[in-house]
Amino acid sequence: MKQSGNSKQFAKKDGEACPRGRPREFDTDTVLTSASQVFWNHGYHATSIDDLCKATGLLRGSLYGVFGDKHGIMLAALDHYAEGSVARLAERLNAPVPAEEALRNALLHYARVACALTGERSCFITNTTLEMQPGDEELRTRVAAIQRRMATLLAASVIRGQASGAFNSTLDEKAVGDFLLCVMQGLRVLGRVAHKEDALIGIVDVAMRALV
The missing domain is CATH 1.10.10.60 (Homeodomain-like)
Structure with missing residues (x-):
């Protein structure tokens, strides 16, 4: 464009x-x-x-x-980055493998990336969220919309897993989607200081066990 x-x-x-x-x-x-x-x-x-x-x-x-202004550049840059980030998450979750495998692979990706990135870089969306000022309503709205899109994708993955019998059918998919979003964000934040991949993979395994 x-x-x-x-x-x-x-x-x-x-x-x-x-x-x-x-x-x-x-x-x-x-x-x-x-x-x-x-x-x-x-x-x-x-x-x-x-x-x-x-x-x-x-x-x-x-x-x-x-x-x-600089704030406008930041908002546009965040939107641009988020489009790619959300698209890549959707691609991983919709991979042609069983839903539980696709979800685990997606979470493992964030665990490995969190370990690979330096503490200063972490994730652009996560860094922006942590740095956001309380009165920045425009940025808060942007971040909330990005998070909703990711949580919705995760919830859809849970529904597919429930349909196949891999996940507990009594779980509320929206609540689980929010939970998995917290796991993803937590991996990114924890990865800023703890670069032990085995520890982060262990967190992914615990999250997956919570769904069965």
């Missing part, structure tokens, strides 16, 4: 106009991927607009012209 801005606006804010007065064009997905990496590595508050300009290769006016 391409976005373009007004070259006069860029010249006013950045002291640099686009060649021959043409609007500056850039690929939004590429920009947001770069921006999410900066926020992921440094956190929202420690990230400056200059950091974002350097990472994206864009002028300040170009970023402001499309996203409004």
Whole structure:
């Protein structure tokens, strides 16, 4: 997807106009991927607009012209990252294997990733949630929507497991979906300080036993 801005606006804010007065064009997905990496590595508050300009290769006016301000860039970057994260979770949960195996593999993925990432990086969504200020209602709403999507996917996996007889049919799938989301988030947080994969795999096994 391409976005373009007004070259006069860029010249006013950045002291640099686009060649021959043409609007500056850039690929939004590429920009947001770069921006999410900066926020992921440094956190929202420690990230400056200059950091974002350097990472994206864009002028300040170009970023402001499309996203409004640093907070707007953060929201757009989080949305962009979440789309990929939710899609990958759906792909793992819907793998052509028994529901219980797909669910366990999905949870194991988060356990292994949590161990592989450094304590500073962890997960972009988790880091953003932990750093979120109480009054940031717009970000809270975004994070809540992402969590709902993930919990819904997990609940659907539980329903499939119940239909096949692998999971306890009396379990409330919504409550279990929320429980599994807590497990996923917990693995990510615990992985920031405890990089022992066996311990995190043990947590996954306990979670799976709770479903039978």
